[in-house]
Every structure is written in structure tokens, then in C-alpha cells.
Amino acid sequence: MKRTVYADNNATTKVDERVVEEMLPYLSEYYGNPSSMHLFGGQVEKKLAEARERVATMLNAEPTEIVFTSCGTESDNMAIHSALMSAPEKRHIITTKVEHPAILNYCKHLSKRGYGVTFLSVDRQGMLDLNELYDSIGDETAIVSIMYANNETGVIFPIDEIGKIVKEKGSVFHTDAVQAAGKIPLDLQKSDTIDFLALSGHKFHAPKGVGILYVRRGTKFRPLLIGGHQERGRRPGTENTASIIAIGKAAELAQASLHDELTRVKAMRDRLEQELLARIPDSVVNGHPTLRTPNTLNISFKYVEGEAILLMLSEQGIAASSGSACTSGSLEPSHVLRAMGVPFTYSHGSLRLSLSRFNTEADIDDIIEKLPPIIQRLREISPFGREKEEPK
Numbered sequence: 001m002k003r004t005v006y007a008d009n010n011a012t013t014k015v016d017e018r019v020v021e022e023m024l025p026y027l028s029e030y031y032g033n034p035s036s037m038h039l040f041g042g043q044v045e046k047k048l049a050e051a052r053e054r055v056a057t058m059l060n061a062e063p064t065e066i067v068f069t070s071c072g073t074e075s076d077n078m079a080i081h082s083a084l085m086s087a088p089e090k091r092h093i094i095t096t097k098v099e100h101p102a103i104l105n106y107c108k109h110l111s112k113r114g115y116g117v118t119f120l121s122v123d124r125q126g127m128l129d130l131n132e133l134y135d136s137i138g139d140e141t142a143i144v145s146i147m148y149a150n151n152e153t154g155v156i157f158p159i160d161e162i163g164k165i166v167k168e169k170g171s172v173f174h175t176d177a178v179q180a181a182g183k184i185p186l187d188l189q190k191s192d193t194i195d196f197l198a199l200s201g202h203k204f205h206a207p208k209g210v211g212i213l214y215v216r217r218g219t220k221f222r223p224l225l226i227g228g229h230q231e232r233g234r235r236p237g238t239e240n241t242a243s244i245i246a247i248g249k250a251a252e253l254a255q256a257s258l259h260d261e262l263t264r265v266k267a268m269r270d271r272l273e274q275e276l277l278a279r280i281p282d283s284v285v286n287g288h289p290t291l292r293t294p295n296t297l298n299i300s301f302k303y304v305e306g307e308a309i310l311l312m313l314s315e316q317g318i319a320a321s322s323g324s325a326c327t328s329g330s331l332e333p334s335h336v337l338r339a340m341g342v343p344f345t346y347s348h349g350s351l352r353l354s355l356s357r358f359n360t361e362a363d364i365d366d367i368i369e370k371l372p373p374i375i376q377r378l379r380e381i382s383p384f385g386r387e388k389e390e391p392k
């Protein structure tokens, strides 16, 4: 088989083999319902409690503050829904223009249902104006939902500073930390202004279809699904036992490999960034120079089309992304790059390379060797042409 390089880890990650090993018996031998009073249930129940403890340890939280869900999207929706239902008189939500669709589209949906929504702007480096945030929060603000790290650019928001402002103004704070897990330290004792925090298993080497919502003790809670007593009534439905056990193991491994992520993975990303900037003229990095997740490089090449780069990279066995996975296939430039004010001639030629602990230096060499000639070839046949003006 042809050598392949997977550099699309912000879209999804490879399930760690140790995670697969941990979950497999719970798809075969141990099939009990954890709610059952007999021994079949008991075996699984114990293992679920262990998974909850592992996740709590990763977050420096209490096991009772962890709710297992079906995905990051569900966790995000749940947090906002809960805050709105807990304070029905408050009809205002604050979020940002650069959120994942799990937040952005839910907020747009709510704005059509009579809620007021403030979408905060970002600057050219993808950063928020905290004064704008301060001024936006009012007595009617039910929740402020601001992501921890951006999926497209890796930009990390100053979550503790944001949380302080939200608390000073007396609102509820949710953060979508799906892109932060396993990449930067998360500590819910230290970050004590966070009320809700969402994670997704498949972004940190667990399977797809399992997520986490952290709910700080004492936070008012109203469930999205109504049914049984599972997850203390916060998320009814018979538990996805094997996947919950998997996400517990993945949390343990994420904690153990955090140092590797912050050093080796970051060094690979930095080398990739420096080499591509040096070898490809008219290229720029999108995002903050330092406040970025260690695995993510979003880079734009003037006069080329991102989709074309992806296809040609894919032919050479390299998997990457142009913007978010959900919008690829459409020719609209990414909403994140647009919010940052990246010029049209650059935003169309954007490429996201996102690494993980499973990448090697050989992968980086491969990208550095194959990408520059692709850009050169595309520029020779570019429909944009070097003379073409920015559309007004």
C-alpha cells in the first residue's frame, strides 16, 4: 500500500489501539445493562464508574460533574438548552462568530425563535475584544458560550479571563473545549468560572458517537432528553457502555501524552510551518502567532483554490482539510477566516494541517516535499490569475 499521511486530526482522530482493547469486551462478553441489579449489570456498572473517574481526573473535576453524551454537538446543545430552561425569563445568549456549527447553528436557530443572540467579532489574529464581551453581557443574558480552542485555526481564547468577566456580570459560562482536550491542560478546579464544558471522544483518540458534558456542581440543570434515571437524569437513555469505557481510557491516555503533544507534536507543527512559509511565496499563517493549539497549522496560499490543493494532496496520500469538515465541498470561504477578515485571495486558498501524537517526522518531511510543487502547479493554471482584483 502507498504511504499515507493523516494530517486531519481536528476533523477526527485514529482510535488508540489501547482504547480499542479496553472497550472490546464490553461489545461481546460484558453486554449487561448497567442499571440491572444482577451480576451482568454490576460488572458493567463498575467499569462505567471507572471511566467517569478517569475523565474527572483528566479535567481535575468530580466524577459526579461528568455527564456522558452521544457527541460534542449534543453536549454543546445541552449546555445552552439547560441555561435557557433554567432561567426562562432570560432571553439573550452571547457567543462568537467563529464557533463550531454545534454552537453557531444552534444559536442561529434560537435567534429565529425569539431569542436575542450576540455574535462577538474577532480580529485579524482570531482574537476576541474582551471589552466588547463585557459590554454585551446584561441582566437578560442567560449564557455566554465561547469556545476554548478553534477547530480551524487552533486559536486559544483566554478562557479564565473570559470566565471572570462572565461571573462578574452574573451570567452562566459554557465553553466548547472539544479542540482543547489532549492538546492543552484543562483544570476545572483552577478554571473555576466554567459552569459547562463540552468534549468529544473522537477528537482525542476515542471512537465517534460519544461525548462529555462537564456540569459544575451547583449549576442549575435542565435535561435535553426526558426519560430514565441514567446519568442522574441529566442524560437519559441506556448508556453507550463500550464507548464510555473507551472515552475513559482515551482521557487517561490524553493526560499521559499531554507532554508529548506540547513538545514533540508542537515541534513538528512548528517545523512544518517554518518550512512551508520559507518554500512557498505568498503564504501566510492564519491565527494567533503563539496562542494556538500545538497541533494545528492553518495556512493560506494566495491565488489558489483550497479544494484543488486538497485533491492533489489526497492523490499523493496526504489527508488535510480546507476549513471545517462540515463546509468542505462548498466553495464558500470558511466563516472563521471571513470573521478574521482574511482577504478573499487568501481565504480561498487556505489549508488546515492538524497533527496528533501518531504523526512522525517522516510525515512532516513528506508534506514539506509534496506541497510546494502542488501550489506551484496550481498557480500556473490558476483561474484567479495574479492580476485579478479583490472583488468589491
Ligand SMILES: *Cc1c(COP(=O)(O)O)cnc(C)c1O
Pocket (backbone or CB within 6 Å): 010, 011, 070, 071, 072, 073, 074, 076, 100, 102, 147, 149, 150, 151, 176, 178, 179, 200, 201, 202, 203, 209, 210, 211
Ligand atoms: C468536532 C467538534 C464539535 C462536534 O463534535 P461531534 O462529536 O462531532 O458532534 C464541536 N466543537 C468543536 C470545536 C469541534 O471541533
